[in-house]
Amino acid sequence: MFKDYKYVRPDFDEVQKKYSELINNFNNSETFEEQYSYYQKINKLSRNVETMVQLVYIRNSINTADEFYDGEKKIY
Secondary structure, X not given: OXXXXXXXXXXXXXXXXXXHHHHHHHHOOOOHHHHHHHHHHHHHHHHHHHXXXXXXXXXXXXXXOOHHHHHHHHHO
């Protein structure tokens, strides 16, 4: 159920570091298989961050008086 999704604010410095690492590895890959593997990892990282963003926006829209999600929304 939707209420069971756990919200954890992404560590943006860590996410940026991981993106840079994955993109660098992707660019330096020598085979399609390697590139595809990094492509999948980049997409997984993106989906995880986007899920947290969507949770904040949805939960804030459900209860606009919730100060926690209002604050989290401002961070994004």
